[in-house]
Amino acid sequence: MPKKHVVEASSSQEIVSGQRSPSKKRKHKEVVSSTELDTTFSQDDEITFKPSQTEINDTQWTEADKEIHIWTVKHINQLMNNMEEAIMKLDDGTRTCTGLEKAINWDEVKFGRFSVYECKMMWHRIQKKVKRHRTVSEFYNAAKQVLDQDPKFFIRNQKRYTAEELYVEKKLDDFIEANPETPMQQAIEELKVKYENLSDKRKAKYEEKSTAVKKKITKSSSNKCPKPPQPVDFYIESKLPSVMEKKPELSEFQAINYCRHKYKKLKESKQIKYINKCIDHFPSYQEEVIEYLSENPEKEVKMASNYINKNEMATKWKHDGIPHKPPGTGYSIFAQNIMKDEEFTQNNPVTEYFKIISERWKEVPLEEKQKYNEESHKLKEAYKTEMKEKLLSLPEEERELLTKTVNLPTLESLEPSTKKKKTKLITDFWKPKLKEDILPATFPGEPKHKIVNSYAHFVQEHIPTLSGHRGSDKLKILGERWRQMAEEEKVKYLEKAKECEAQYQEELAKFKESLSKKDLARYEEIVKNRSKKKSSKSKTNSTITSNKKADVHEEADGASEVENGTGDEDSD
DNA sequence: ATGGTGAGTGCAGTGTTCTC
DNA sequence: GAGAACACTGCACTCACCAT
Numbered sequence: 001m002p003k004k005h006v007v008e009a010s011s012s013q014e015i016v017s018g019q020r021s022p023s024k025k026r027k028h029k030e031v032v033s034s035t036e037l038d039t040t041f042s043q044d045d046e047i048t049f050k051p052s053q054t055e056i057n058d059t060q061w062t063e064a065d066k067e068i069h070i071w072t073v074k075h076i077n078q079l080m081n082n083m084e085e086a087i088m089k090l091d092d093g094t095r096t097c098t099g100l101e102k103a104i105n106w107d108e109v110k111f112g113r114f115s116v117y118e119c120k121m122m123w124h125r126i127q128k129k130v131k132r133h134r135t136v137s138e139f140y141n142a143a144k145q146v147l148d149q150d151p152k153f154f155i156r157n158q159k160r161y162t163a164e165e166l167y168v169e170k171k172l173d174d175f176i177e178a179n180p181e182t183p184m185q186q187a188i189e190e191l192k193v194k195y196e197n198l199s200d201k202r203k204a205k206y207e208e209k210s211t212a213v214k215k216k217i218t219k220s221s222s223n224k225c226p227k228p229p230q231p232v233d234f235y236i237e238s239k240l241p242s243v244m245e246k247k248p249e250l251s252e253f254q255a256i257n258y259c260r261h262k263y264k265k266l267k268e269s270k271q272i273k274y275i276n277k278c279i280d281h282f283p284s285y286q287e288e289v290i291e292y293l294s295e296n297p298e299k300e301v302k303m304a305s306n307y308i309n310k311n312e313m314a315t316k317w318k319h320d321g322i323p324h325k326p327p328g329t330g331y332s333i334f335a336q337n338i339m340k341d342e343e344f345t346q347n348n349p350v351t352e353y354f355k356i357i358s359e360r361w362k363e364v365p366l367e368e369k370q371k372y373n374e375e376s377h378k379l380k381e382a383y384k385t386e387m388k389e390k391l392l393s394l395p396e397e398e399r400e401l402l403t404k405t406v407n408l409p410t411l412e413s414l415e416p417s418t419k420k421k422k423t424k425l426i427t428d429f430w431k432p433k434l435k436e437d438i439l440p441a442t443f444p445g446e447p448k449h450k451i452v453n454s455y456a457h458f459v460q461e462h463i464p465t466l467s468g469h470r471g472s473d474k475l476k477i478l479g480e481r482w483r484q485m486a487e488e489e490k491v492k493y494l495e496k497a498k499e500c501e502a503q504y505q506e507e508l509a510k511f512k513e514s515l516s517k518k519d520l521a522r523y524e525e526i527v528k529n530r531s532k533k534k535s536s537k538s539k540t541n542s543t544i545t546s547n548k549k550a551d552v553h554e555e556a557d558g559a560s561e562v563e564n565g566t567g568d569e570d571s572d
Numbered sequence: 573a574t575g576g577t578g579a580g581t582g583c584a585g586t587g588t589t590c591t592c
Numbered sequence: 593g594a595g596a597a598c599a600c601t602g603c604a605c606t607c608a609c610c611a612t
Binding site for chain 3: 330331332334335357358361454455456458459477478479480482483494497
């Protein structure tokens with residue numbers, strides 16, 4: 001499994017912005033005036049030169065570059081010395097000029113007031129001049145040397161498209177060697193006939209190569225950003241030749257579709273092979289995109305972050321030992337059990353499944369339902385434990401990726417207490433993460449507001465005695481009792497309320513004292529926000545109530561209209 | 573707006589298999 | 593991934609009541 005699965009879009013953006021756009025180059029070209037770059041003589045009386053317009057165009061000039069464009073013989077010698085050192089570090093005898101230029105550390109080469117770009121430019125000029133200076137025999141010897149090392153070097157870029165051409169290319173050298181008298185054109189014709197007489201199996205081999213070449217050419221010519229292949233593509237790649245051989249009646253397109261269909265029906269254990277191939281290929285895809293971006297700096301491309309889909313990812317994790325999520329509820333288990341029955345699924349239309357299941361579920365006795373629910377609970381707990389163990393065994397980075405991509409539970413959600421803790425540690429308080437975290441409802445450690453209402457105290461004390469009544473009835477009864485209560489008796493609750501208020505104020509003052517200036521400001525902000533929310537809520541509530549009332553009126557009006565025969569429908 | 577609480581409601585999300 | 597039909601869960605919220 002590749003360590004880095006996801007490449008952030010921002011990094012690819014950097015690649016884009018890291019390139020100098022062609023327009024910028026043109027700007028520089030315009031700025032460099034001919035008078036500035038005139039050939040001059042230095043104090044050393046040595047001949048200097050100005051870069052040609054083409055050289056300026058080829059180079060990425062900065063404002064600073066323009067000022068230091070005069071090279072003397074001394075400078076050239078210095079550059080040569082620096083280049084020698086740099087080349088000695090890298091050159092293993094096989095590097096080409098282009099390859100060397102890419103690998104070289106130009107920061108070590110640059111010197112004095114000459115920038116990297118200017119040094120590069122001068123090195124280009126030196127190479128160009130040396131090439132022109134070469135004699136024909138030197139050139140011939142160099143070419144011969146290349147040919148000895150790689151006989152196909154000078155023809156490698158010729159693209160051959162068809163399977164037949166690929167066959168001819170492969171066999172031509174041997175054929176000519178064996179038949180030195182045969183003219184080239186005739187040799188090609190004879191090889192073409194030979195190809196025609198090949199077995200289908202051997203032909204398929206060349207067809208496969210041809211498809212790959214065509215694919216490569218179309219890819220480069222269409223200049224589209226590479227896309228990550230899917231597991232099914234790897235399956236097609238490996239199976240297509242044999243499918244086409246076994247089913248000659250199918251066109252290539254049909255054969256591909258046939259492969260797709262086959263892949264869908266493949267067991268998960270077999271799909272894993274192709275999913276893994278896909279994952280292994282992802283770094284190559286990233287490289288392709290980076291290369292594409294460097295060639296097309298003007299394009300804004302977002303690199304795919306998911307190279308396999310959710311299901312495939314789940315298959316992969318499942319295969320790697322991630323426990324499979326159990327069915328949700330007792331009813332789900334019941335439904336699942338019925339669905340397992342092939343007779344049931346074959347004899348009923350899909351849309352009827354759950355109608356039938358729900359009917360059967362209704363007939364299940366309560367005790368049995370309870371059993372299903374217990375089983376569900378057991379499975380859930382077992383899953384939680386297993387999942388927790390598995391997640392803990394993974395490195396943190398991988399765990400995060402896993403929970404993000406497959407929507408697997410987080411470690412927190414697997415904790416035994418299912419209810420979320422509402423109070424936060426004061427140390428965690430300043431960590432802004434989620435929107436709701438920015439302004440929570442309460443401040444950690446804040447004293448709870450005490451009951452300042454005498455009636456509320458009365459309710460609090462007496463409501464437990466009315467356990468047999470409905471919630472709404474309880475307050476009805478207590479309201480009645482409160483009204484009948486003597487004023488002297490009420491004083492008790494009034495004093496309690498006052499006491500509570502005083503206690504609350506005291507606790508609040510202590511709490512505020514314990515806070516730092518920053519925390520206090522934060523707390524006050526929360527209190528302010530709380531009262532704002534409440535007032536807006538009460539406003540919306542009153543609007544809803546008034547709207548409801550209006551609705552009721554409208555409904556009543558509408559009903560009366562219908563009754564009176566004035567509604568639109570009735571009038572027709 | 574506040575205290576209390578249970579019942580009820582609405583919504584989002586989960587699960588099942590299969591097709592398009 | 594949506595949609596087909598259904599059950600279920602969990603959460604947030606409302607409602608009922610009253611006096612201060």
